[in-house]
Amino acid sequence: MNKHHRSISILLLWLAPAAFLLLFYFYPLGSIFSLSFSRSQAGFFAPIIEAIKSSIPWRVLGFTFWQAILSTLLTLAIGLPGAYLFGHFNFRGKSLLQALTGIPFLMPTLVVAAAFNALLGPGGWVNIGLMKLLNLNNAPIQFVNTLTAILVAHVFYNTTIVLRTVGDFWSHLDPRINQAARMLGANRWQALRWVVLPLLAPAIAASALLVFIFDFTSFGVILILGGPHFATLEVEIYYQTISLFNLPLAAVLSLLQLACTLGLTVLYTRLIRRLSIPLPLKSTRVTYRRLTTRRSKLAAGVIIFSLLTILIVPLAALSLRSVTRLEPNRGEQTVSSPGLTLDFYRNLWVNSTASISYAPPSTAIIISLGYAITTTVLALLLGFPAALALSRDSTSHLSHAFDALLMLPLGTSAVTLGLGFIVALDKPPLDLRSSLLLVPLAHTLVAFPFVVRNLTPAFRSIQPRIRQAAATLGASPGKVMRYVDIPMIGRSLLVAATFAFTISLGEFGATSLIARPEYPTIPIAIYRLISRPGESNYGQALALSTILMIVAGGAMFIIDRLRIGEIGEF
Amino acid sequence: MKLLSINHISKAFGSTQALNDVAFEVNQGEILALLGPSGCGKSTLLSLIAGLEIPDKGEIYWNGVSLANIPPHLRKFGLMFQDFALFPHMNVYANVAFGLKMARMDNAKIDQRIIEMLSLVGLPDFSNRDVNTLSGGEQQRIALARALAPHPRLLMLDEPLGSLDRNLRERLVVDLQNILSRMNQTAIYVTHDQEEAFVIADRIVLMNIGKVEQIGTPQEIYNYPASPFVARFLEMTNIIPANIQNQAGGKIVFTDFGKFIIKSEFEGKVELLIRPDLARLDDTGPVKIKGYYRGVSFRGSRQRISLQVNRFTMAFDFPSITVLPEIGSEMTVSINPETAIRIFPA
Numbered sequence: 001m002n003k004h005h006r007s008i009s010i011l012l013l014w015l016a017p018a019a020f021l022l023l024f025y026f027y028p029l030g031s032i033f034s035l036s037f038s039r040s041q042a043g044f045f046a047p048i049i050e051a052i053k054s055s056i057p058w059r060v061l062g063f064t065f066w067q068a069i070l071s072t073l074l075t076l077a078i079g080l081p082g083a084y085l086f087g088h089f090n091f092r093g094k095s096l097l098q099a100l101t102g103i104p105f106l107m108p109t110l111v112v113a114a115a116f117n118a119l120l121g122p123g124g125w126v127n128i129g130l131m132k133l134l135n136l137n138n139a140p141i142q143f144v145n146t147l148t149a150i151l152v153a154h155v156f157y158n159t160t161i162v163l164r165t166v167g168d169f170w171s172h173l174d175p176r177i178n179q180a181a182r183m184l185g186a187n188r189w190q191a192l193r194w195v196v197l198p199l200l201a202p203a204i205a206a207s208a209l210l211v212f213i214f215d216f217t218s219f220g221v222i223l224i225l226g227g228p229h230f231a232t233l234e235v236e237i238y239y240q241t242i243s244l245f246n247l248p249l250a251a252v253l254s255l256l257q258l259a260c261t262l263g264l265t266v267l268y269t270r271l272i273r274r275l276s277i278p279l280p281l282k283s284t285r286v287t288y289r290r291l292t293t294r295r296s297k298l299a300a301g302v303i304i305f306s307l308l309t310i311l312i313v314p315l316a317a318l319s320l321r322s323v324t325r326l327e328p329n330r331g332e333q334t335v336s337s338p339g340l341t342l343d344f345y346r347n348l349w350v351n352s353t354a355s356i357s358y359a360p361p362s363t364a365i366i367i368s369l370g371y372a373i374t375t376t377v378l379a380l381l382l383g384f385p386a387a388l389a390l391s392r393d394s395t396s397h398l399s400h401a402f403d404a405l406l407m408l409p410l411g412t413s414a415v416t417l418g419l420g421f422i423v424a425l426d427k428p429p430l431d432l433r434s435s436l437l438l439v440p441l442a443h444t445l446v447a448f449p450f451v452v453r454n455l456t457p458a459f460r461s462i463q464p465r466i467r468q469a470a471a472t473l474g475a476s477p478g479k480v481m482r483y484v485d486i487p488m489i490g491r492s493l494l495v496a497a498t499f500a501f502t503i504s505l506g507e508f509g510a511t512s513l514i515a516r517p518e519y520p521t522i523p524i525a526i527y528r529l530i531s532r533p534g535e536s537n538y539g540q541a542l543a544l545s546t547i548l549m550i551v552a553g554g555a556m557f558i559i560d561r562l563r564i565g566e567i568g569e570f
Numbered sequence: 571m572k573l574l575s576i577n578h579i580s581k582a583f584g585s586t587q588a589l590n591d592v593a594f595e596v597n598q599g600e601i602l603a604l605l606g607p608s609g610c611g612k613s614t615l616l617s618l619i620a621g622l623e624i625p626d627k628g629e630i631y632w633n634g635v636s637l638a639n640i641p642p643h644l645r646k647f648g649l650m651f652q653d654f655a656l657f658p659h660m661n662v663y664a665n666v667a668f669g670l671k672m673a674r675m676d677n678a679k680i681d682q683r684i685i686e687m688l689s690l691v692g693l694p695d696f697s698n699r700d701v702n703t704l705s706g707g708e709q710q711r712i713a714l715a716r717a718l719a720p721h722p723r724l725l726m727l728d729e730p731l732g733s734l735d736r737n738l739r740e741r742l743v744v745d746l747q748n749i750l751s752r753m754n755q756t757a758i759y760v761t762h763d764q765e766e767a768f769v770i771a772d773r774i775v776l777m778n779i780g781k782v783e784q785i786g787t788p789q790e791i792y793n794y795p796a797s798p799f800v801a802r803f804l805e806m807t808n809i810i811p812a813n814i815q816n817q818a819g820g821k822i823v824f825t826d827f828g829k830f831i832i833k834s835e836f837e838g839k840v841e842l843l844i845r846p847d848l849a850r851l852d853d854t855g856p857v858k859i860k861g862y863y864r865g866v867s868f869r870g871s872r873q874r875i876s877l878q879v880n881r882f883t884m885a886f887d888f889p890s891i892t893v894l895p896e897i898g899s900e901m902t903v904s905i906n907p908e909t910a911i912r913i914f915p916a
Contacts, residue, residue: 177658179622179651182642194668199658
């Protein structure tokens with residue numbers, strides 16, 4: 001095949017992914033732009049000027065930064081000691097602990113919110129325990145609707161980023177550099193301060209910025225645990241769109257959000273490149289030590305205990321609370337004794353009058369599964385050719401451009417994507433308002449960059465010689481693809497599919513804006529149930545969350561088993 | 571005057587015994603080499619002396635005072651690492667200044683000391699260089715300057731030339747020896763390379779799997795290896811079983827290549843070491859060894875030939891100029907048992 005031929009076939013591979021991005025990313029985003037700029041009588045920039053004059057964007061922006069900074073600092077405070085532990089020592093149960101600490105990161109937001117509700121909410125374990133103990137009538141701990149709740153949930157979510165990035169880097173750092181400092185007269189702290197921390201700086205900065213970006217764009221956690229008093233940009237966009245129907249202001253906020261996240265992402269990539277110091281990295285076989293002294297054992301115990309408390313207890317509280325009954329169902333005459341029950345799970349299938357949608361909550365499971373399957377198929381159909389193109393041609397400008405382009409949806413907040421869909425896709429030429437495809441399309445936008453990120457290295461790992469060997473044995477390009485490429489990337493394909501499936505199941509930000517009321521997904525159903533009063537609704541919300549948690553956990557387990565290399569990109 | 575005493579030290583990592591009852595002393599101004607194959611425990615020993623690890627048993631004394639409760643940064647020992655462990659985020663100046671800053675020396679003095687140190691190691695203009703751009707030999711010198719700058723009471727060097735190529739190593743080991751003796755620096759030099767140890771050390775502690783095999787000057791160790799292990803480590807591989815019997819004319823040793831009279835305190839089963847470097851390629855010596863010439867490995871200044879003597883293959887070194895017969899032909903070498911033979915009890 002000559003060069004000309006080649007670049008044409010690569011262009012063809014990009015056709016579908018590019019068309020998809022154009023229609024469902026750039027077009028909606030462009031619509032947000034035009035909405036915030038042109039609105040007529042008052043002049044071209046009217047909505048923007050109006051928004052800037054009002055106090056809303058600045059207040060919201062201020063709070064968004066404030067909570068993100070606080071959350072990041074807290075996450076570092078919890079994560080760095082853990083990173084030290086993981087990066088330095090080998091101990092029994094370490095890999096299990098590492099796997100456990102990875103769970104929260106991949107949990108859907110709604111599960112996290114529900115988990116903290118089950119632990120510290122008004123009907124959660126801590127409060128009912130205290131009420132029993134102290135004979136109180138009201139919940140003594142006010143956790144939900146506080147800043148603390150937001151911060152704790154963010155720490156829960158993102159600690160694993162610090163643990164993995166910094167811990168992994170630390171584990172490869174040559175311990176002799178630290179020892180050299182000690183031998184030159186530096187005490188423990190001086191060696192840490194002047195030698196180890198500066199060397200860890202890139203890893204710490206990178207993880208901190210990543211955590212910051214996640215905290216900055218956090219939506220579900222703030223909506224549910226923060227309550228009406230706290231609004232980040234994401235939440236404000238949602239309120240302005242759903243409750244107040246002030247689309248122009250929402251659009252302006254979206255642009256602000258977009259500018260911030262893209263700016264932060266650029267900063268992140270720059271920082272990583274700038275700060276990297278050429279280091280002779282060592283195999284962990286050399287660097288790991290055992291816990292020998294009493295002091296190190298004690299410290300390790302404290303760190304492990306706090307990590308487990310912060311990261312695992314809420315999830316345990318959630319599943320336990322979902323099978324516990326504390327008060328009789330409303331309308332029931334007899335007081336059934338408190339205890340274990342599967343009623344909340346059974347009620348998911350009952351179309352009670354208290355139910356919010358016109359169908360039992362279990363419908364949400366079926367809808368979510370349908371959406372997730374559609375998303376998986378779409379994401380693979382789009383991601384496969386894109387990954388193939390990237391792996392076949394990794395040097396040209398075209399590839400670099402597409403590579404960067406693919407990351408844009410990931411750098412855009414989910415609520416912004418949802419808003420774009422609302423603004424752009426509800427009128428001709430593309431009227432998808434009532435289409436069942438709308439939600440899967442939004443999910444695909446989020447999922448298919450992940451698919452590409454997983455498949456490209458797999459394609460690249462196939463040595464050209466193997467394909468050439470197949471060709472010399474008489475296989476046509478199509479046959480080579482069928483009998484060589486696809487079997488060899490099979491595992492990665494499965495990982496990518498699982499990723500897409502899980503992302504779709506848990507997606508809340510975009511879905512909350514575009515889902516039709518009669519077709520709720522699982523997260524939407526949880527949100528509705530948890531915002532309603534009553535033990536039954538609460539229990540059902542937790543039951544649904546537990547189901548989602550188990551599915552997401554199972555998917556992660558599969559991904560972990562199938563993954564060939566080390567931890568992938570977040 | 572003895573400064574450092576290693577007093578019956580033992581250390582285990584899990585089930586592996588890294589050091590087993592190790593004891594020796596280091597004198598003021600002396601360069602002591604810890605020599606042994608990799609895995610013999612020499613680096614562990616350095617970590618213990620430095621205070622980076624804690625011994626399971628035994629104690630280490632400095633001037634008669636136990637170091638047990640003194641953390642590494644207060645011991646005033648210097649340690650030069652294998653691969654040097656230069657701080658990659660600091661330039662040459664900051665690397666060398668680090669120990670001085672930790673000792674709270676004032677800046678003017680630091681400047682002066684760094685100039686001194688850099689010219690001592692022969693790199694006077696390297697102050698502002700990025701350490702990541704240095705060659706292996708330059709890194710080695712900077713690491714030495716950094717370790718020497720705070721005037722350590724004891725300098726420890728852990729395979730300091732291990733990662734360099736052979737030519738550079740041979741040159742640097744001489745430089746290193748010069749610098750250390752000029753400063754009258756007390757030092758422990760860890761290496762697995764006997765030639766390096768011979769060049770640099772006043773005394774050698776030869777170790778094998780966690781134990782001390784022999785302590786002595788390079789000459790003592792080479793001429794009077796204390797065990798078959800030491801002999802083999804020094805490439806003296808002709809160790810064969812023999813039997814010594816007390817007879818009327820004195821002690822007679824019975825070997826594969828014949829019997830002859832020998833002076834020895836031992837009787838019965840023994841092992842004989844026949845020095846490969848003290849044989850003659852003729853039959854004029856007191857004891858003749860006959861065999862078949864099997865081949866040669868050329869080593870530059872000398873060549874080592876293989877001689878098959880009955881069941882054993884022995885090695886002998888001759889000057890490289892020596893003309894050798896055809897491979898497979900008969901060959902006779904002769905030795906003087908007084909000098910060329912050492913006897914180990916079996």
